[in-house]
Amino acid sequence: MTSRLNFICQKPLFDIPADVTYLNAAYMTPLLKEATARGQQAVAGKLHPWEIGISDFFDPPARACGLMADMIGAKAEDIALVPSVSYGAAIAVANLPLLPGQKILVLADQFPSNVYPWQEMAKAHQAEVVTMARPMEGDWTAELLAALEDEQVAIVACPQAHWTDGSRVDLIALGRACRAKSVALVLDLTQSLGVMPFSVKEVDPDFMVVASYKWLLGPYSYGFLYVAPRHQQGVPLEQGWIARQGSEDFTRLVDYQSAYLPGAGRFNMGERSNFMLTPIVIHALEKLNEWGVEAIAEYLSGLTNMIAERGQDIGLKVSEEVFRSPHLIGLGFEGGVPEGLTEFLSERKIYVSVRGDSIRVSPHVYNEAQDVENLFAALEDFL
Ligand SMILES: Cc1ncc(COP(=O)(O)O)c(C=O)c1O
Numbered sequence: 001m002t003s004r005l006n007f008i009c010q011k012p013l014f015d016i017p018a019d020v021t022y023l024n025a026a027y028m029t030p031l032l033k034e035a036t037a038r039g040q041q042a043v044a045g046k047l048h049p050w051e052i053g054i055s056d057f058f059d060p061p062a063r064a065c066g067l068m069a070d071m072i073g074a075k076a077e078d079i080a081l082v083p084s085v086s087y088g089a090a091i092a093v094a095n096l097p098l099l100p101g102q103k104i105l106v107l108a109d110q111f112p113s114n115v116y117p118w119q120e121m122a123k124a125h126q127a128e129v130v131t132m133a134r135p136m137e138g139d140w141t142a143e144l145l146a147a148l149e150d151e152q153v154a155i156v157a158c159p160q161a162h163w164t165d166g167s168r169v170d171l172i173a174l175g176r177a178c179r180a181k182s183v184a185l186v187l188d189l190t191q192s193l194g195v196m197p198f199s200v201k202e203v204d205p206d207f208m209v210v211a212s213y214k215w216l217l218g219p220y221s222y223g224f225l226y227v228a229p230r231h232q233q234g235v236p237l238e239q240g241w242i243a244r245q246g247s248e249d250f251t252r253l254v255d256y257q258s259a260y261l262p263g264a265g266r267f268n269m270g271e272r273s274n275f276m277l278t279p280i281v282i283h284a285l286e287k288l289n290e291w292g293v294e295a296i297a298e299y300l301s302g303l304t305n306m307i308a309e310r311g312q313d314i315g316l317k318v319s320e321e322v323f324r325s326p327h328l329i330g331l332g333f334e335g336g337v338p339e340g341l342t343e344f345l346s347e348r349k350i351y352v353s354v355r356g357d358s359i360r361v362s363p364h365v366y367n368e369a370q371d372v373e374n375l376f377a378a379l380e381d382f383l
Contacts, residue, residue, distance in 0.1 A: 003299040007291060009368040016366055021350040021374040026163065026191060026328050026362035028213050028220070031280060032287060035217070038279040045275060057273040058248060064278055067285035068224045071293065072208070073199035077263030078232075080225045081272040085188050087237065088209025088225040089117040089157070091267050092186045095234035096206065100126035102154040105147055108134045109356070111163045114188040118157050127154070138323035141170040148177050155184045160192040164355040165330030166304075166362075167323055168196075175203035190214055190223075194288050195296050195327040195364070200226060207231070215327070215364065217284035219277045227264040236260075240270035296365060301326035303363045303372060310376045314383060317358075330358035344382050350375055 014030050016022055022030070031039070045052060066076040082088045098104070104118045108131050115129070122129045130153075132143050140162070147153060156178055161168050171187065178185040187208040189198060194215040200208065208226040212218025227234075241247055243266050244257040260266035288296070307329050308318040317332030318324075336357045345352060352375070353360040363371065 003295065003302055005292070005295040005298050007295040007299040007365075009299075010287075010291075010365040011368065013287075014366045017349075019349050021348075021371045023361045023363055023367060023371055023375060024351045024353055025214060025364040026166075026360055027351075027353050029215065029217050029364055030366070031219070032217060032284060035280045035283040038283050039219070039276060042276045042279045052275065054248060054250060056275060057242070060278040060282060061268075061272050061274065064281045064285065065224070067282065067289060068226075070289055071193070071198075071285065072226060073201045074226055075263070077265065078200075078226055078229065080227065080264040080267035080269075081274070082209065082223045082225045082267070082269050083221050084113065084223055085111070085190055085209050085211050086113040086117065087269065088207065088223060089114055089186065089188070091225060091227075091234075091237055092157075092184075092207040092209075093117045093121045094237065095231050096155055096184050096186075098122070098125040098127050098154055101152060102127045103130045103150065103152045104128070104155040104157060105130050105132060105144065105153055106157050107132050107140060107159070107162060107169075109162070109164055110158065111188065111190070114157050114159070114186075118155070138167045138319035140167060140323075141173055144169065144174055145177050148181055148183060153181070153183055155186060157186040157188070159188050159190070160196055160198060161325035161328055163191045163328075165319065165332075165358055165360060166191075166325035166328030167319055167330075168325045171198065171203045171205075175205065179204060191328060192325060194293060195300055196325060197293050197297060200228075204228065212281055212284070216281075217288065217364075218281045222274065222277050222281055225264065225267055227267055229263075232263055232266075234267075236266045236268075238270050240268070242270070242272060243268050291365065297326040299365070300363055300367075303367055303369070304329045304361075306369065306372050307331070307361050307363075307375070310372065314376070314379060327364070328360065328362045330355065330360055332358045338382070341382055345375075345378055348374075348378050350378050 065079040069076045135143050185205045187205045190211040193210045211223040213220045245259040311331040
């Protein structure tokens with residue numbers, strides 16, 4: 001299958017056997033074969049630590065941040081490396097003001113790593129987390145914009161694509177409204193970055209965090225935090241040596257430095273050099289940037305539209321195209337997902353997730369129309 005922007009299925013770059021239908025990128029993606037080779041080489045590098053030089057502490061992470069910056073229209077120095085979304089959210093909590101009685105907006109059933117930190121913050125400030133109810137037609141943006149009319153709202157913490165069913169938030173409209181009302185915007189883009197266009201220039205969030213092991217084709221325990229320049233003088237979670245100026249000079253590390261690295265440098269996690277995982281991340285981001293997020297989104301929306309149509313044909317519920325993401329779709333079952341369905345699918349080596357009353361289908365660049373055929377042939381046999 002070739003899309004309008006000439007993107008073609010990239011399955012040969014992955015190690016997915018012909019009898020496996022993997023439609024579960026929202027759970028985690030397979031690594032690219034080349035990224036795996038680079039990772040293996042990096043692990044083997046520790047057999048000979050004398051070959052690991054000082055530049056290996058600094059240059060690869062800087063390259064990873066540069067590639068992330070290219071993807072989101074930021075500068076490399078606006079980006080810190082973090083191990084998880086919860087870590088990035090904790091930095092946002094530590095750096096945003098909140099007064100008693102004020103409100104933090106989150107979406108119903110939002111991923112816990114972007115909910116628990118706000119619940120704790122609200123408790124600490126006698127403030128309140130307000131959970132937006134799931135809109136009937138799937139239009140989260142309209143709900144959020146209406147909720148922003150409440151003067152007590154101080155922070156919105158949300159995704160671009162809901163992790164359960166891919167229902168989308170128009171971040172450009174939301175960002176504009178947040179700025180107009182001086183409301184802070186904190187984004188968890190783990191379920192969309194890499195396959196849905198996003199630019200900090202258009203959205204201007206206060207913080208944006210993303211884990212790399214899903215749509216960014218990266219490894220576990222590796223994420224990025226974008227920090228808007230207006231927060232770059234803030235407080236980090238840790239006080240590690242590598243976030244301070246002059247740390248490249250290993251002979252003078254105990255000439256303790258009060259100055260942090262510029263930009264978002266102070267927010268980096270300890271041991272950010274991460275010799276083994278960084279080469280994997282770099283290769284994956286190089287490929288995503290080379291393909292182009294828009295081309296990927298357009299290719300994947302061809303697949304999700306096909307999934308939506310085929311789902312409706314067999315009586316499953318899907319949200320309207322305008323409220324859907326290009327890459328992640330829920331197929332709703334009246335009265336819940338039938339018992340035994342996921343086991344039946346996995347016996348046929350078809351992999352999707354169950355979230356609530358829906359199965360969540362999430363294709364990536366290694367999928368093609370045949371995968372959709374395999375899924376629906378199995379669903380039709382089961383139902
Ligand atoms: C939307 C979203 N955010 C974050 C995560 C992972 O969070 P963490 O990096 O804190 O483990 C997931 C995992 O499924 C997710 O779906």
